[in-house]
Amino acid sequence: MSENNYLKKGLTTSQAQKYFEEGFHNTNHSNLTKSIPQIIKSNTWTLFNLINIVLAAMVFYTGDYKNLLFIVVAVVNTIVGTIQEIRSKRQLDKMAILSKSNVKVLRDNKLVEISQNDIVLNDVLLLNHGDQVPIDGKIVQTNLVSVDESQITGESKPIAKHTNDQITSGSFIISGSAYILVEKVGADTFVNKITNEVKHDNGNENNSKLLNTINKIIKVLTIIIVPLGIILFVSNLMHGNDVNNSILGTVAAMTGMIPEGLVLLSTVTLAVSALKLARKKVLVRNLPAIETLARVDTLCLDKTGTITTGQLKFARKVNMSDVSDEYLDKTIGAVIYADEDSNETALALKNAFKKPDLKINKYIPFASERKWSGADVENLGSFVIGAPQFVLPNMSDDTRQKIESYTKNGYRVLCLAKNQSLLQEKLDNPKLLSLILINDLIRPDAVDTLKYFAEQDINLKIISGDDPNTVANIGKRVNIPNADKMIDMSTVSDDDNFVKIADKYTVFGRVTPVQKKKLVKALQDNQHTVAMTGDGVNDILSLKQADCGIAMASGSESAKGISNFVLLDSNFSSMVNVLGEGRRVINNISSVSSLYLIKTMFSLALSILFIFSSHDYPFQPIQLTPISTFMVGLPSFLLALAPNYQRVTDQFYRKIFNVALPAAITIVSYILVIMYAGKMFGFDYMDRSSLNVLITGVICWIALFLVSKPINKNKLMIIIPTGVIFLIVFLFLGKLFDYVSMFELPIAAIALIIVLTAYPVLTIVQKLVVKVIHRYDKS
Template identity: 35%
Template sequence: MAPDTAATSATEVDPARGLTAEQVAERVAAGRTNQVPDAPVRTLSQILRANVFSPVNGIMLALFAAILVAGFPRDGLFVGVVVSNAVIGVAQEIRAKRELDKLAVLSAPKARVVRDGEVAEVGVSEVVADEVLELAPGDQVVVDGEVLTSSGLEADESLLTGEADPIEKEPGDELLSGSFVAAGSGRYQATRIGAKSYASSLSEEAKRFTLVNSELRRGIDTVLRWLIIIIPPASALLILVLLDTEDRWQNALQGTVAAAVAMVPDGLVLLTSLSFVAGVVALARRRALAKELATVELLARTDVLCLDKTGTITTGHISFGDVESLPGVDPSLVATALGAMAHADEAPNATMLAVRDAYPAPDDSDAGGWSPVGTIPFSSARKWSAMEFRSHGAFYFGAPDVIAGDLPAVMDQVAVHAEAGRRTLLLARSPEPLADETLPESRTPLALILLEDTIRPDAPEILAFFREQGVNLKVISGDHTATVAAVAKRAGIPNAQNHIDARELPEDTDEMAAALADNAVFGRVTPQQKQAMVGALQSRGHTVAMTGDGVNDVLALKNADMGIAMGSGSASTRAVAQLVLLDNSFATLPEVLAQGRKVINNVERVANLFVTKAAYAVLLTALVGIFTVEYPFLPRHLTLVGTFSIGVPGLFLALAPSTELIRPGFLARVLRFSIPAGVLAAVASFFVYEIARRHGEGDYVDKVLPEARTVATFTLLGVGLVILVVISRPLRPWKIGLAAAMGGSYLIVMVWPWARNFFELDVPPAWMWIPTIAAVVIAGAGVVTIPRALRRYQDQ
C-alpha cells in the first residue's frame, strides 16, 4: 500500500519540464510511487481456501467424520472427492491465473509522463508523487490530479458518477483516476497516487479472476441451495427409520451417510469451474484476454452483435483519398488550411493524421499568418473540430451534414460519395471568432475531403460465420449513414440497405427497439445513443454483445451483456470490456463462440449426471422410510457407482469438444431430464433390492442382505451408464468406448476377489440376474425415451 505521503498536496512543477530525474529518484527511494493493492487478484492462500473450504467439501468432510465415528473407515472412500476437488481446482486456477497475468501485462493501462522536458510512456505503477502527466483523447486518467494545461480537455466520468456527458476541464480543475479523456488534450499533476486514488481498483481490473453470475452458475447455485435445504431433514428422518430397522446404531449411521453422500453433487462445482477455466486458457492461447470466467459463456448466448464500424469492421486506418474544392474556392487555400490545422493539432485523431500525411505544414514565409490563436478539438458529440488563425479567420472541419446543414449543393455531392463508400468530411470557413463550441451563423463551405476505410481482411468471412449461427448483426457508427451502409455492404452485413440516421431515432425505448428490429445499419450515432440502443435491444429479451475500440464506445460496452474491445483500442474500452482481443484479430471471435458452446453444453451434460444422482438418492431415502428397510447401499457402493457412472466420465465430458447450438432454459432442461431419470434409476434398483432381500436364501445379515445390495448396485450402475450414453449425444466412438470402459471396470471389481471383498459385493445366485437385467433394460428404455418426450413437449 502506498504511504500516506502519497496523498499530500502536490509540489509546484513546471508543466513543460515536469519532474527531474533526481526528483523522480528521490520519490522512488521514499516509496512514493503509484503501487496499487493486489486485492483484485487471488493470492495462493485465497485460492487454497476457496477450493478446500467450499460448502460441498465441508459437507463431505462432516460425513467422513461421521463414518469414522461409526467405525467403517472403508466406507470413507468418498473423501477422495474432497482431495481431487481441491487439487484439480487449485491447479487449474493457478494455471489460468498465470495465463491471465501474462496477458494483463499487455492490456494494462500506460501513462505518459513529462520528465526533464521529455514525454515518456511508463507503467502505471511507475508514476511517482507530483508527476506531470500528458493526456490525449481516449487516455485513461491513472491517478488523481489537478489540471495544469487544457486544450479543450473533456473528461468522461461515467464510470465514476454515472454522468454520461463529458465534463470540460480547465486549469485548476480536479481529474479523478478511472475517468477517460473524451476530447481535447492537456497536462495534469498527480495529487493522490497508489491506494489513495480511485485507479487502485480500476487499473488492475484486467487481472481480476472471478466467477461471475452467469446462467450456468445461477442454475447450479439454485440446485445446491435446494439440496442443502433437503439433505438435513431427509438425513434426520432416515436415521430415525434406520435406528428402528438396524440392530446397531453404527449401521444406521452408515446407511444415513450413504444416502447423504449420494445426495451431495460433490463434483458438479469442480467440473463446472474446470470447464470455465479450460475455456479461458484456450482463449488466452489465442491472445484473447477473458477478464471473467463466464466470458466464454456470454458470446455463445449472444443473439445480437452490435459492431462499431471503425476499428472493428475496418482496420481503423484512414487513408486519404482526394479533395474536391467547391465552386469558386481556391484549391491552394484549402490545401494550406488543411496542412495548418493538421500540423497544429496537438492530439490528432486518425482523420487528422491522414490529412497530415497528405499535406505539409505551411512554409516558413507564411507560418506566422497560420499560427492558431484558438482551438476547439474534435468531439464525437459535436462531430467537428475548429481552429482560428490570426490572419485567416476560423476553419471548421467535420461532418458535412452538421457543418453545412441543409445546403443542397454540398449534401448532394456528399450523398454521391457516401453511396460509393467514401467517408466525406467538410472544411468550412467563418469570419467570426471561435465561441463556446457552437457553430457560427456565418460559415462558408470550402471543400469536401474524401477518406476511405479499409475493411479488415477477415471481416467478411467472420460476419458470414455469425450470420450462419443465427446471430443478428447491427452496425452502429458515428459516421455518415450512407457511408456506414456502404462499408457494411462491402463487409457482407445482411440488409445493409436498411439504414437510418440515428438523429431520426425515437427516444422511447419501445419505439427505438422497433426501429432497431427494422434496420441493420445506423449512422450519426452519439455515445449516449449507443448506450440507449443496447438497452432497447435488451428490453426485447436479446442478449447483446458490443464491439468497439474508441472512448465513444465506452458507455455501450459497459452496458452490453458482453463488451469486446480491440487491443489497439483506447485504454477506456479495454478497461470496461469483458473480452480484449490483444492482437486485434476479429477471427478470434468464432473461437470464443466455440469455447462458449463447449462450456455450456458440457456443463449441462455434467449437471444432468449429478442432479440425476441427487434425485435417485432423495427418492431412495423416501422409499426406505416408507418400507422401513435397511438402506440398499453402503457408502462404498455409491462411491463405486458414482466413480464409474458420473465422476470419471464427467471429467472427460467436461472437456470434450462440443459445437451444438445453445438454447435458453439450462436449469429447466436439466430438471426435466434428471428428475425422471433419477426416479427410474431409484425405482429399478429398489425393486431389484426388494426382490433379492425378500426371496434370498441363507443368513439374512451375512448373505441375503449383501447379495441384495450387490444386485441393487449393479442395477443402479447399469441405469447410470444408460443415462451417461443418452446425455453424451451426439454419440462418438470414444463416448461409447468410455461407457463400455466404465462398465468393464465394474466387472473387474466383481471378478477380482480382493476388490469384491473390499466393496462387500457378493455374487448373487443365477436367478437374481433375470429381474436385475430386466430392470436395467426397462429403466434404460425409459431413460432413452425422455429426450424424445421433452422434444415433443417443447414443440407443443
C-alpha cells in the same frame, strides 16, 4: 505567492505532503476483482463443502477410513475452482484502469517524476504526446495540444485544447504538450466515478442458465438432505441397527444425493475451455460467460475497434479546380507535414502523401471550434484542410450535393482550399481546390465474422458515438442486415421509449455512454440475451449491463477490466471460437449431467423408503465409488470435452425425464426386489449390497449409451472401455470395495438375471415415464 507564480513553480514538497496526508491524492479505481483470500474463502466456505466435512468426520469416527474417498471429489472441485479464479484475477489485475507509468509534475519550481498515486490536488502536471490523462483538470499552458477523447465520448475526432479548457481523465494527448492544474483526484475523477457506478452494479457476473439450474438443484438438495439424513440415522438406530452401520448408511445416502461430480464436471469443463481460449488469445474473465455467449441472440457492436481498426485510410482526392494533381499533392503535403500532429486523420494523409520540399512560414493547428488547420507556404500562398461546411460556408449547390453523396457512401470528406490572403483565424474567401475522401479501415476479419454470427441467427446492432450516416455505411460495407435503419441518438430524450427504439433500429449514432447502457437494457427488456463489444471508457456501463461483455486488448484498460472476455490480440474473429466453446460446453454438459442425477434421484428415494424400514441402507459409501468413477465421472468428462458445436437446445430437462428419472425408478425397483428376494436365498447384507451395486452399474452404463446419442466411433471408444473396467473391478477387485464374489451359486444366477433383464425393464419404465409426462403436459 500569486497564482501566476504558483502555476509556474508548482506546489512545494511540504504543501504536497499536506494534501496527501489529508487524503487529497490520486488513487486507482477500486479493484474490480476479488482478493486472493476472498477467492479462497468463497470457494472453500460453502454449504456443499461443510456437509462433506461433517460427513467425513462421521465416517472417520467409525474407523472405516476407505469410505472417505468421497471427500476427494469435494477437495478437487474446490482446488480447481480456486486455481482458475486466481489465474483469471492475476491476468486482470495487470489491466489497471490507467497506465502505471510515472508522470511529470512541477514541485519546488522544477519538474520531477512521481507515481500517479502521488498526484495531489492543485499539482501542476506536464503531459506530452502519448500520455494518458490520470486526473480531471484545467489547462494552464499549452503548446498546440490536441486530445483524443474517444475513450470517453466515442467521437474519434481529435480536439484542440487551449488555456483554461477542461481536460478529463481517460483521454490521451495525441500531439503537443500542456501544463495541467489538477482539480479532481481519486474517486472524484470522471473515470473513477464511472468505475464506481459499475462496481455497484451486479451486471453480468453470472447469467449461466445451465449452471444456475445445476446450482438450484444442489441448493434444494442440500436443504433436503440434512434433515433427511438426520431422520434416516435416527430411524436406523431406533430399528436396532449398529451405530457404525447407521453412520455409513446415512453417509452413503447423503453423498449419493449430492451430485458433487456434476459441479466438478461443470467447473473443469469450463476451465478447460478457458485454457483453450487463452491459447487462442482470448482471456475469459469468469467461466460462466463461456456458456452465456453461446445463448446470445443479440450482439451490439461498437464501431471503432470492433468493426474498424480505429485507423483511417486515404481513399482518393477529387480535383475541384483547374490545377494539376501534382500541385494538389504538394499543397496537401505542405499543410499536413507543417505540424507533428499524430491523430488518425493526419496519419492517414501522411501515409498517402509525401513531404514536399517547401518552406512553411506560418502554421495554424486544427481546432475543434473551427474544424480546419492551415499553413502559409512560401511562393505558393495560404492553404487550409478541414471540414467543407466550416471552410466553405458559401459553397455551391453542386459542391454540397457532391459532398453529401460521398458522405452517404461512407466517406469522411475533407477539403483543400486556397485562402486569398495570409493565413488568419478568420479565412478570407477561400477557393475550393480539392475534396479529400477518407475511409475507416475495416478489420480484415470483420465481414466473415459478422456473416457467421448472422448465419447463427444472432441479431446485429451497431452502437457508436460517431455520425449515424458514417456508422450506417460501415454497417453496409460489412453486410450487416438492415444497416440502413439508423437513428441519431442526439435527437432522443431520456423520456423516449428505448424499448421501441432498440427494437426498431439497427444503427445507433451519436450515442452517449448512458444511452448505450439504456439501449442494452431495453434489448434485455425485450427478452434478448445481449453481448456488447467495446474498447473505451464510454463503453463500460453498457459492457457491464450486457449479459456478456467483450473488450479489445487495444482498448481502454477500464473496458478490459469490466468485460467477460478480453480479446488479447484484438482479433474479433476470436469470438467464433468462444461461441463454439460455449456451445460445446452447454450441449455436452446438458447431455451427460443426467448421469449424475440418476444417483441423486435413487439415493433420495431410497433414503425416504429406508426411514420406514428396519433394513440397513442398501449401500456403503465406498461401494458406489467404481460406479461414480467409471460409469459416470470418467466417461462424462471425456464426453463433455468432445466436439459438439450444434446450436444450443435446452435438452437439460428433457434428458432428466427421458433418461435419469426412468433409470432411477428402475434401480430403486430392482433394489427393493433384491432386498425381499434375498431373504428367500439367505443373502446377507453384503450379498444384497453387492447385487445392488451390480444393477446400479448396469443401468448407469445403459444410460450412458442413451445420453451419448447419436453414437459414433469416438463415443464407443469411451463407453465400451468404461463398462469393461467396471466389470473387471466388480468381479476381480471386489474386496477393495466391499463386494462379494459373484462366481458361486445362487448369487451368480441372480447376477446373470439382473444383467439380462436390465435393458428391457429400463425400456419399459422409460416408455411409461415419457407417456405419463406427455399426458401431464397436455393437461
